[in-house]
C-alpha cells in the first residue's frame with residue numbers, strides 16, 4: 148500500500164543535498180529525545196504515541212456520544228479557538244462535501260464554529276440563526292479559561308437553556324477540557340455535562356487525535372477509526388525509518404532553507420477542501436517555532452485561486468520564501484470537460500480530459516515557474532484525500548514539527564508569547580486583578 152511521500156529534489160538548486168543529508172545524525176538524536184521524552188518541553192509529548200495508544204473503548208465512547216448528539220441536533224456548534232478547533236475543522240472540511248451546509252437531506256448535523264473570534268455581528272447572527280434550530284454544543288478549552296470560547300459558551304448556553312428544559316440542555320452539551328483545572332471543568336462538573344479530558348501532556352495544537360478533534364469529526368459523520376489508523380501507521384513508519392523518514396527529511400530541508408535566508412514557508416494546496424488543513428498547520432508551526440526571535444513564518448495559499456492574487460508576489464517578490472505543496476495524486480470524483488461545437492471559449496483542446504488533469508498541469512506548471520523564479524519547492528504527496536491519508540498527513544506534520552523545533556533549538560511545545568495580547572486585553576477591559584496593568588496601559592494611550 149502507498150504511503151505519504153516527500154520530494155525535495157526541487158530544493159537542490161538552492162540548498163545542497165549533501166547539507167540536507169548532513170542533518171541526519173542530529174535528527175536521529177532529536178527523534179530519540181521525542182521518543183524518550185528527554186528534550187525541551189518533554190512534559191508535552193503525550194501526542195507522540197497518541198495514535199497507537201487510542202483504544203477501542205475510547206473510540207466507541209466517542210462514537211456513542213457523537214451518535215447521541217446526531218440524534219438530537221440538526222446543528223452542532225463546536226466552540227473553541229486555536230488547537231481547540233482547527234484540527235476538527237481541518238478534517239471536517241477536508242472530508243465533507245464542499246457545499247455541505249446547503250445539503251438538505253442529511254445523515255449528520257451541520258457542524259459550525261464559535262468562540263474562534265469575538266466579532267459581535269458573527270455572534271449576533273449565530274444566536275439569531277440558532278433560535279429556530281435544534282442545536283447542541285461541544286465546548287472545547289484545554290485551559291478552560293480562554294476568553295473567546297468562554298464568552299461564546301456563556302451566550303450559547305443561555306440560549307440553549309432558554310430553549311430546552313434544564314435536563315435536555317444538559318444532554319445537549321459536551322465539554323472537553325482539563326481533568327481537574329479551569330472554569331469549564333468546574334461548570335461541567337456542577338451541571339453534570341458529559342465530559343472528555345484533554346491529557347495534561349498534549350498541547351492544544353497537537354490535540355486533534357484526542358476527543359478535541361475526534362468528537363466533532365465523528366459528529367460530522369467522518370470515519371475517526373480510519374483517521375486514527377492513518378496516524379498510527381505514520382507513527383510506526385516514522386519510528387521505523389527514523390532519520391530517513393519523510394518527516395525527518397521535511398524537518399531537515401526546511402531548516403536548511405531557513406539557514407539560507409528562506410524565512411517564510413508557504414503551504415500550498417490545489418484542493419479548496421484543504422484550506423483548513425493549512426490553517427491547522429499554521430498554528431502548529433507558528434506557535435511551535437516562532438520564539439526567541441527565531442522561526443520560519445508559516446503562510447498558506449489556495450491554488451489556483453490565489454495564483455490570481457498572490458501569484459505575482461510569489462513569482463517575483465522578495466526571494467525569501469519557499470513553498471511546500473500538499474498534492475493529492477487522484478481526485479475522488481470525476482468531471483470530464485465536454486466538447487462544444489462552437490468552441491467560442493477555445494477550450495476544445497481540453498475536451499475529454501478530467502478537470503483534475505487540468506488542475507495537475509496548473510500544479511506542475513506553477514511549481515516549475517516558481518522554481519525558475521527562485522522559490523524552492525517541497526512536495527508532500529498523498530495518494531487520495533480520505534480519512535486514512537489525512538491521519539498520515541496530520542501525524543507527519545506533528546512529528547516533523549517536533550524535530551524541526553529541536554533543530555532550531557527552541558521549545559516547540561510552549562507558547563509564552565500568546566499571553567502578551569491577553570494581558571493587554573484584560574488590562575484594557577479592567578479585569579479584576581489587573582489594576583496595575585490597567586494603570587500602566589492607560590498611561591500609554
Ligand SMILES: O=P(O)(O)OC[C@H]1O[C@](O)(CO)[C@@H](O)[C@@H]1O
Nearest residue numbers: 229230231288289290293351565
Ligand atoms: O484550549 P484553550 O486552553 O482554550 O486554548 C486555545 C488556544 O489558545 C492557546 O493556548 C494560545 O492562547 C493555544 O495554544 C490554544 O490552542
